[in-house]
Each structure stands twice: as C-alpha cells, then as structure tokens.
Amino acid sequence: MANRPMLEIVSLEKRFGPNTILKKIDLKVTEGELVFVIGPSGSGKSTMLRCCNRLEEPTSGDIIVDGRNIMAGTRRDLDRMRLQIGMVFQGFHLYPHMSVLKNVTLAQRKALKRSKTEADARAMDMLEQVGMAHKADAYPGELSGGQQQRVAIARSLALDPKVMLFDEPTSALDPELVGSVLKVMKDLKSKGMTMVVVSHEMGFARETADRVIFMDGGVVVEQGTPDEIFGAPKAERTRAFLSRVSG
Amino acid sequence: MTAMERFLETFFNPTVMAKYTPDIIAGIWVTLTIAAAVIVAGIAAGLALACLRSYGIRVLNFFIICYADIFRALPPLVVILILYFGFPSIGIQLSGPMVLFIVLAATLAAFAEEIFWAGFSSVEKGQWEAGIATGLGFTRTLAYVALPQAVRLAIPPLVNRVLAITKMTALGSAIGVSEILSSATTAQSFSGSATPLTMSVVAYLVIFLPMVVIARWLESRTAWKKR
Numbered sequence: 438m439a440n441r442p443m444l445e446i447v448s449l450e451k452r453f454g455p456n457t458i459l460k461k462i463d464l465k466v467t468e469g470e471l472v473f474v475i476g477p478s479g480s481g482k483s484t485m486l487r488c489c490n491r492l493e494e495p496t497s498g499d500i501i502v503d504g505r506n507i508m509a510g511t512r513r514d515l516d517r518m519r520l521q522i523g524m525v526f527q528g529f530h531l532y533p534h535m536s537v538l539k540n541v542t543l544a545q546r547k548a549l550k551r552s553k554t555e556a557d558a559r560a561m562d563m564l565e566q567v568g569m570a571h572k573a574d575a576y577p578g579e580l581s582g583g584q585q586q587r588v589a590i591a592r593s594l595a596l597d598p599k600v601m602l603f604d605e606p607t608s609a610l611d612p613e614l615v616g617s618v619l620k621v622m623k624d625l626k627s628k629g630m631t632m633v634v635v636s637h638e639m640g641f642a643r644e645t646a647d648r649v650i651f652m653d654g655g656v657v658v659e660q661g662t663p664d665e666i667f668g669a670p671k672a673e674r675t676r677a678f679l680s681r682v683s684g
Numbered sequence: 685m686t687a688m689e690r691f692l693e694t695f696f697n698p699t700v701m702a703k704y705t706p707d708i709i710a711g712i713w714v715t716l717t718i719a720a721a722v723i724v725a726g727i728a729a730g731l732a733l734a735c736l737r738s739y740g741i742r743v744l745n746f747f748i749i750c751y752a753d754i755f756r757a758l759p760p761l762v763v764i765l766i767l768y769f770g771f772p773s774i775g776i777q778l779s780g781p782m783v784l785f786i787v788l789a790a791t792l793a794a795f796a797e798e799i800f801w802a803g804f805s806s807v808e809k810g811q812w813e814a815g816i817a818t819g820l821g822f823t824r825t826l827a828y829v830a831l832p833q834a835v836r837l838a839i840p841p842l843v844n845r846v847l848a849i850t851k852m853t854a855l856g857s858a859i860g861v862s863e864i865l866s867s868a869t870t871a872q873s874f875s876g877s878a879t880p881l882t883m884s885v886v887a888y889l890v891i892f893l894p895m896v897v898i899a900r901w902l903e904s905r906t907a908w909k910k911r
C-alpha cells in the first residue's frame with residue numbers, strides 16, 4: 438500500500454493568454470505523504486493546486502487521482518471526482534447563510550446523497566476532529582478566522598477525500614490563530630491523509646512535511662526532504678528565496 | 685358657505701361616499717388581484733432570467749440584457765396603449781386587465797432580473813469555488829450557495845421596485861380597467877364631486893401603507909449574523 442500514488446500531476450501546462458504560468462509540471466504524491474510547496478509570489482503555486490480539481494482548466498497534461506484521470510470523462514464524472522479532492526482556501530469561503538453544521542452537510546447531502554442522519558453524524562465527527570463541535574449551530578460570521586478555517590477543513594473532510602489541497606490556509610489569520618489550524622493539519626497527517634500544502638509556515642514544514650517542493654516561474658526548481666531544502670538547498674534560486682523569507 | 689364647508693363638501697361629501705363605496709371596493713379588489721399576479725409573475729420571471737444569465741451563455745445573455753434594458757427604458761403606459769389599441773389591428777385582442785398584467789409583469793421582470801443579477805454578481809467568487817470544489821457542480825452551487833445570498837442582497841431594492849410597479853396598476857384607468865383610480869374617476873364624473881378621488885386616496889393608502897411597512901421590516905432584517 439505504501440508508495441501507492443494518490444495524486445499524480447503529469448506534464449501539466451497552464452497558459453493564461455500569452456503567459457505560460459505552469460511549464461510541464463510533474464509531481465507524484467504517494468498515499469499518506471505531505472508535500473509542502475514553497476515559492477515566490479506569482480510562481481504558480483495556487484494555479485497548480487487549482488488545476489488539480491479543475492477549478493482552473495489545465496491547458497494540457499493529466500491529473501490522476503488514485504489511478505483515475507480527472508481530465509478524462511464527463512462533467513458528472515468530474516463532479517464525482519472533485520468529491521475525492523478536498524480543497525482548503527486562504528479565504529475559508531464558508532457559506533454565510535448556513536450554520537456551521539449545514540456548511541458541513543450541504544455537499545454530503547446534495548452531492549454524495551447521504552441521508553440527513555448520516556450527514557449530520559459525519560459532520561459532527563469531523564467538527565469534533567477539528568475542535569469545532571461546540572459551534573455546530575453558530576453562523577460563520579460569528580466565528581474567528583481560525584475557527585472558520587477549521588470548519589472549512591471539516592467541510593472537505595466530511596466528503597472522505599483521498600487527497601487534501603491547502604492553499605495558504607493560515608495566511609489570512611491573525612498570528613495567534615495560526616497554531617490551531619496547523620494543529621488540525623498535523624493531526625490529519627498523522628491519520629494518514631495525503632496532503633499538498635502551499636504555505637509560508639516553514640516551521641510546520643520542517644516538522645510535518647515528507648517532501649518540500651520549491652517552485653519558481655512555473656517550474657519545480659528543486660525538491661527534497663525538509664532538511665535538504667531548508668538545510669542545504671542546491672539551486673541558487675532556492676537559496677535566494679529562503680534567505681529572503683527567513684531574513 | 686365658508687371655505688371650510690366648501691372644502692368638506694367637495695372632498696368629503698357623505699352622500700357621494702355612501703353611494704360609491706361599493707364601486708371603490710370593487711376597484712380595490714381588481715387592483716389587489718392584478719398587483720398580486722404582477723408581483724408573483726414578475727419576480728419569478730426576473731429570478732429565472734437572472735439564474736439563466738449566470739450560466740454565461742453568450743447569445744442567451746445578449747437577449748436577456750436587451751430585454752431588461754428595453755423594458756426598463758420604456759414607459760409602461762406606452763406599451764399598455766400599444767397592446768390595447770394597436771394589437772387588435774393585427775388580430776391579437778387582449779382584455780384590459782390582461783394587458784395591464786402582461787405589461788407590468790414584464791416591466792417588473794426586467795427590473796427584478798437586473799436586481800437579482802446584481803445580487804449574483806456580488807456573491808464572492810470563492811463561494812462558487814467552494815461549492816464546485818465540493819462536487820456540487822454549477823447548478824447545485826447556484827441553487828444552494830449563490831441564490832440564497834443573491835436573493836438576500838436583492839430584497840431591499842426589489843421591495844422598492846415592487847412597490848413602484850404595483851402602484852402603476854393605476855395606469856389601467858387609461859384602458860378602462862375598473863381598478864381603484866378608474867372607479868374613482870368614473871364616479872367623479874357621474875357625481876360631479878371630487879369625493880370619490882378622496883376615497884381612492886384612502887384605498888391606495890390601505891393597500892400600500894402596509895406594503896411600505898413590510899418593506900421597512902424586510903430591509904431591517906437582511907444583514908447576516910455578525911459577531
């Protein structure tokens with residue numbers, strides 16, 4: 438089971454008009470692995486994640502989730518496969534008109550077609566896991582950013598995804614709230630979730646990541662263990678970037 | 685006769701009032717029926733058009749936008765007169781109440797479409813992305829995520845527009861629909877007294893004042909729960 442690829446990005450290319458944002462990216466994430474992605478602003482990190490569930494339509498290339506190519510198949514196949522790819526946004530994007538519980542049950546009910554009892558039970562489990570069960574009846578507007586982000590994570594987890602994508606999940610948070618979200622992510626990793634995390638939390642990466650990827654200009658410049666990348670980066674661009682963010 | 689007596693005699697003549705009250709009440713009934721039909725049909729059509737527009741189908745959107753702009757630009761009375769006096773010559777004969785209903789509902793639909801569309805446009809892109817990323821697809825994200833938020837944003841301007849357009853049922857008096865104003869002016873010419881017009885004022889207030897109060901109440905409760 439180990440080394441079974443859960444997410445494969447195969448020569449992914451993305452152009453916006455004349456600009457090529459992603460240049461033949463290849464990345465294989467195995468089951469239970471946490472891949473941490475760093476790189477300067479505009480290097481294409483978000484675009485890469487968003488191509489993985491086709492929120493952004495790849496120009497060419499393949500995205501394979503647990504052996505199934507999400508670039509092949511009908512619209513409905515795509516929606517079904519999106520259920521297997523959890524995505525956590527920098528801005529949370531909870532539904533403001535629904536309670537926390539409803540936020541976590543909506544896609545379970547309407548996309549997975551779970552019964553209300555089943556969806557509620559599953560939602561409460563997930564809210565428990567992220568430490569938000571006590572706020573099940575609250576509305577998103579009544580929660581802090583850290584709490585909202587944990588609910589957003591629960592909303593994704595409730596759909597039993599095979600891989601979770603995080604796009605700067607803590608960048609919009611006040612510093613004192615960052616820890617609570619990182620802790621949830623760490624728990625998730627220890628439970629064996631496959632994760633791709635774009636973030637600037639280098640401490641979290643050192644502690645939790647199996648692999649660190651450095652992107653610049655739409656290519657993967659360098660990758661390795663956290664020790665390799667943070668301790669002894671080989672590429673000049675990686676060194677320059679790391680000294681900028683740590684300095 | 686003092687000025688005061690003359691005033692009362694003109695506007696509050698009890699004999700005239702007694703005589704024409706049944707006519708005015710019948711007028712109220714006609715106004716209410718047409719107004720209710722216009723509100724339901726106009727809002728439903730406007731919402732449907734705004735939802736269709738959100739699919740971003742270019743040709744379709746062109747027609748929706750043309751429709752909305754034309755009906756927002758035209759004075760309803762002009763369209764009413766064309767439908768009522770012009771259309772019979774091309775073989776389309778519509779009753780007065782039907783013409784009034786069609787034109788006002790079409791006008792309300794045009795405004796409502798724009799109001800709902802503005803609501804959809806101010807729903808954050810991230811809301812759509814959250815829905816789509818959780819496998820809801822476009823249509824269910826529209827229905828469960830975007831629509832409730834758009835409707836909520838649309839309520840205050842929509843209520844005002846509904847008020848403005850339902851009041852235009854008075855235009856029915858130009859084509860002989862016996863709604864409130866029409867009943868009042870008929871009564872006025874028969875009696876030679878302005879009292880029936882006073883009665884129409886009362887009738888309009890009875891109908892529309894509660895609507896204004898409901899509008900206020902709706903506006904006050906459209907904010908999201910905030911911390």
Ligand SMILES: Nc1ncnc2c1ncn2[C@@H]1O[C@H](COP(=O)(O)OP(=O)(O)OP(=O)(O)O)[C@@H](O)[C@H]1O
Pocket residue numbers: 453458476477478479480481482483484485
């Ligand atoms: N919808 C779009 N249309 C045109 N250009 C886009 C679009 N989305 C992203 N880009 C461009 O693609 C490039 C990569 O953007 P992306 O958001 O993926 O970078 P990023 O690495 O996530 O940066 P950051 O660290 O600032 O989030 C940028 O130059 C951006 O301007």
Ligand SMILES: [Mg+2]
Pocket residue numbers: 482483484604
């Ligand atoms: Mg980004």
